[in-house]
Amino acid sequence: MEKKEKETITLLSLSHFFCHVAILTYPAILILIKDRFHANYETLGTVAGIYLFLFGAGSLPIGFIADKINKKHILRIYLLGMAVFSFMAAVSGNFYVFAVSVIFIGFVGSIYHPVGLSMMSFIGSDKLRAFAIHGIAGTLGVALSAGFAGMLGYFFGYNFPYLILGVIFLLLFILSYLLKIDVNDANINSLKDKDGPAYANKFDYNENVKGKRNSKIKIAINDFVKEFFHFNLILIFIAEFLNGFVFQGVFSFLPAYVGTQLKNYLFFHNQAAAAGGFFVTIALIVGVIFQYNSTRITKNYKPNKVFSFLILVSGIFLLISGFTHNILLFISILAFSAFNFSLNPISNLMISQNAHEKYRATAYGIFFFAGFGIGSVAAPIGGIIAQRFALHWIFVLFGFVMLLSFAISGVIKGGKYA
Numbered sequence: 001m002e003k004k005e006k007e008t009i010t011l012l013s014l015s016h017f018f019c020h021v022a023i024l025t026y027p028a029i030l031i032l033i034k035d036r037f038h039a040n041y042e043t044l045g046t047v048a049g050i051y052l053f054l055f056g057a058g059s060l061p062i063g064f065i066a067d068k069i070n071k072k073h074i075l076r077i078y079l080l081g082m083a084v085f086s087f088m089a090a091v092s093g094n095f096y097v098f099a100v101s102v103i104f105i106g107f108v109g110s111i112y113h114p115v116g117l118s119m120m121s122f123i124g125s126d127k128l129r130a131f132a133i134h135g136i137a138g139t140l141g142v143a144l145s146a147g148f149a150g151m152l153g154y155f156f157g158y159n160f161p162y163l164i165l166g167v168i169f170l171l172l173f174i175l176s177y178l179l180k181i182d183v184n185d186a187n188i189n190s191l192k193d194k195d196g197p198a199y200a201n202k203f204d205y206n207e208n209v210k211g212k213r214n215s216k217i218k219i220a221i222n223d224f225v226k227e228f229f230h231f232n233l234i235l236i237f238i239a240e241f242l243n244g245f246v247f248q249g250v251f252s253f254l255p256a257y258v259g260t261q262l263k264n265y266l267f268f269h270n271q272a273a274a275a276g277g278f279f280v281t282i283a284l285i286v287g288v289i290f291q292y293n294s295t296r297i298t299k300n301y302k303p304n305k306v307f308s309f310l311i312l313v314s315g316i317f318l319l320i321s322g323f324t325h326n327i328l329l330f331i332s333i334l335a336f337s338a339f340n341f342s343l344n345p346i347s348n349l350m351i352s353q354n355a356h357e358k359y360r361a362t363a364y365g366i367f368f369f370a371g372f373g374i375g376s377v378a379a380p381i382g383g384i385i386a387q388r389f390a391l392h393w394i395f396v397l398f399g400f401v402m403l404l405s406f407a408i409s410g411v412i413k414g415g416k417y418a
Contacts, residue, residue, distance in 0.1 A: 007179040009130055011172070012116045013137035018110045018168055021148060023055060025064065025161050026102050027252045028149035028280075031259065031272050032158040037095040045383015047099045048252045049376050051106030056244070056373025058110025063365015066115045071361070072176075074115050079173035081108035086166035090159045098159075113368040117348060118361035130354075132291070135344040139291050142341075143284025148254050150277020185400060233363070235353045235412045237370045239413030240347060242405035243311065244371020246398040247340075249378030250318070254333070255280050257391045261329055283333045287341030303353070307346050308409040314340040315402025322396035350412075 026033070030044055066074055085108060089101035120134050149161040259276025314336055321332040351367050382394045 004038040009133055011179050012120060013134050014172055015112060016116055016134055016138040017141040019109055020138050021145040022165050023109055024142055024145035026195045028255050029153040029158050030155045030256050030275055033272050036158050041383045041387040049380035051103040052248050052376035052379050053107040053373055055110050056369050056376055058107050059114045059365045062111050063114035063362040066361040071115050071119055074111060075303055076176050078111035079169050083166050083169035086162045090163035114361050114365035117364040130278045131345045131348050136288055136291055139288045139341045143281055145287055146277040147281035162200040171283055185375045232413055238351055239405050240367055241403055244375030245378045246401050248375045249382040249394060249398050252379040253382050253394055261325060276361050279330055283337040286334050287337035289317045289340045290338040292345055303346050304412045310339050310343050311402060311409050312406040314407060315399050318395055318402055319399030322392050322399060357364040
């Protein structure tokens with residue numbers, strides 16, 4: 001890889017890592033927040049649902065915007081915004097201010113994925129390896145968020161993890177001015193290129209039409225629908241909605257569930273928050289290892305087939321985790337993490353294969369909106385189930401949802417965008 005590509009991957013991977021740490025800090029310290037503010041699971045689940053919805057929903061308009069303007073500037077807005085609202089969460093004195101700060105962290109965090117993934121998709125040297133590095137950074141963020149926030153929160157208070165996050169995002173914002181970022185806004189520049197026929201030949205865009213503004217808008221919409229939407233991509237979006245639904249629901253309550261079940265194992269003595277953070281971190285680190293290996297599998301098997309198989313196995317082990325206890329619960333969570341996180345680089349690769357490059361950021365925006373925006377309803381649903389029934393029924397429900405996703409993913413065909 002060129003030096004510029006390496007520096008781009010470095011900054012984006014760090015941004016991706018801490019994006020997931022910031023988003024999952026809230027569920028990692030859920031028990032501490034519950035005790036500190038005397039809130040019930042329904043209230044906590046509602047807050048999680050709002051900020052997770054914004055985390056996904058915001059990516060939809062950002063995807064369209066990022067296809068039109070310089071992505072480097074948007075990335076810097078994300079880094080600075082995350083620093084500001086992390087500091088606000090750290091200094092908040094009551095639940096309402098804290099909740100609003102967390103909600104805004106979700107909103108600003110929505111900027112990252114359509115921008116970062118779009119920039120990654122234009123890496124010219126070994127794209128799958130670049131996606132794997134970037135995806136592993138995000139998975140590590142998910143994995144270490146439980147230990148990071150759980151341990152810091154246990155020893156220094158619920159707000160201390162957010163203070164550290166504020167400092168880190170501020171440093172990344174400064175770093176974005178020191179590194180050379182490969183923005184690769186070739187599509188934007190081509191719109192302005194005086195060599196019109198080349199653009200017309202590449203994207204089949206009729207530059208001879210010089211009508212009124214509404215005519216141009218109509219042409220743009222027709223071109224977008226023609227070049228963007230096709231059956232394969234729609235199926236991927238639906239599968240990602242279901243996978244994101246499961247992800248949001250599971251990881252909003254996984255540290256609390258595992259912590260209450262394993263709070264007296266090893267060196268923990270009735271310390272649910274610390275135990276949950278520790279055991280979930282181990283499970284997700286296993287997921288990181290398997291995620292890297294999944295990139296090798298796609299070299300021998302079709303990505304759509306691997307994608308479908310991983311969803312099936314993830315669903316089976318998630319169902320098992322809902323009916324087991326103690327060490328068997330931990331083993332089933334280990335297996336679920338291993339197979340579920342292996343989906344990440346494969347799904348990103350499938351989007352790059354099935355989305356027209358002119359609308360790549362838009363595709364990742366819709367993809368992320370499907371999983372994290374619409375899928376965010378899982379958090380309040382999980383809160384209601386946990387409050388009225390029991391925590392373990394959350395995982396039973398989401399296990400069946402994964403099986404539904406498997407049925408849909410089985411229809412996805414192989415091949416690249418034509």
